Amino acid sequence: MSYSDKVKGVIEGSDVAIFMKGTPQFVMCGNSGRALEALRRAGAPVTAVDVLPDPQIRQELTAISGWPTIPQVFVKGELVGGADIVEELEQSGELERTLREKLGDDYASSRSEETVSVS
Amino acid sequence: MSTQPLRELLEGAFPDATELDVSDRTGGGDHFQVVVTAPSLSGLSLVEQHRRVYEALAAPLADGTIHELRIRTKGATS
Numbered sequence: 001m002s003y004s005d006k007v008k009g010v011i012e013g014s015d016v017a018i019f020m021k022g023t024p025q026f027v028m029c030g031n032s033g034r035a036l037e038a039l040r041r042a043g044a045p046v047t048a049v050d051v052l053p054d055p056q057i058r059q060e061l062t063a064i065s066g067w068p069t070i071p072q073v074f075v076k077g078e079l080v081g082g083a084d085i086v087e088e089l090e091q092s093g094e095l096e097r098t099l100r101e102k103l104g105d106d107y108a109s110s111r112s113e114e115t116v117s118v119s
Numbered sequence: 120m121s122t123q124p125l126r127e128l129l130e131g132a133f134p135d136a137t138e139l140d141v142s143d144r145t146g147g148g149d150h151f152q153v154v155v156t157a158p159s160l161s162g163l164s165l166v167e168q169h170r171r172v173y174e175a176l177a178a179p180l181a182d183g184t185i186h187e188l189r190i191r192t193k194g195a196t197s
Contacts, residue, residue, distance in 0.1 A: 031187065067166075068173050068180055069188065084190050085165045 003060040006118040007049075011064065012077045014047035015103050019061050020071040023115045024048050031083040035071040038083075038090035043108030044099055053119040076102045120148045120184045125176060132175030133157040137195070149186035161194030168192040 010017050016039060022028030024036055024046065039046050051058045051070055058070060065072055065079050073080045075098060080086060089095040099107050122141040129139055138156035153172060160168045169190050179185045 066170070068177075079166055081166050081169060085169060088165065088191070 003054070003056050003118060004064070007057065007060050007064060010047060010049055010116060010118065011074050014074070015076060015107070016044045016099070017047045017049065017074045018071055019049045019051050019057075021050070021052050023050050024113050025115075028052060029070070031069075032071040035073055035083040035086045038086045038095065039073065042090050042095045042099060043111055044095075045103075045107065045110045045112045046114070048113070048115045049118055050115065053117070057118055075099065120179065122151065125151060125153070125179065125185075128175050128179070129153065129155060129172070132171065133159060135159050138193075144187075144189070149184065151185055151187070152189040152191070154191045156193040156195070158195035160192055163194065165192065168194070 018035060018039065020027070020029070020032035020036065022032060027033040027036065036046070051061065061072060062068060067079060067082065069082050071083055073086050080089070080098070086095065089098070122143055125141045126139065129141065130136070133139060133155055136155055136157040138154060140154040142152045144150040144152050155172060160171065169192060172190050172192060173180065176185060176188065180188065
């Protein structure tokens with residue numbers, strides 16, 4: 001399977017996907033950390049993909065999303081934004097509203113965090 | 120890079136801006152914070168608003184002049 005298909009698979013198959021530099025256990029970029037922390041504060045179940053193992057992952061991701069920077073956060077396949085937007089939405093309470101709307105009222109009960117590799 | 124070229128690109132893209140600010144977050148000329156408030160952004164989602172900023176700054180983003188960009192946007196404040 002190509003990167004493109006794998007990246008699409010994660011975007012479409014995850015409740016909340018974050019494409020980041022590093023992993024939740026070992027964050028390699030301040031902005032990826034900011035977005036991840038905002039998701040954690042909102043109680044989001046997170047599926048993380050590290051884009052660093054191969055530059056092609058990022059290229060394919062940006063070709064799909066049209067978003068030039070990392071991190072990128074998706075909820076149910078839809079681009080929510082990068083670190084600035086996710087932080088802003090978390091602070092205003094809108095992130096939680098979106099998660100509740102898209103994932104159901106008990107979305108925070110799992111609080112799962114997984115890392116998947118596409119390379 | 121100084122903030123002036125970025126400011127000019129944004130002024131070109133958002134001639135109606137009521138607030139437009141570019142700051143160099145670290146003093147190193149590659150980590151920037153951009154603030155834009157413009158009526159032309161009204162009614163757009165934050166994703167679409169940020170896309171407009173990325174489009175305006177596509178060249179310095181593509182050539183690596185901007186290493187990191189923080190964006191804060193608003194539509195018209197009524």
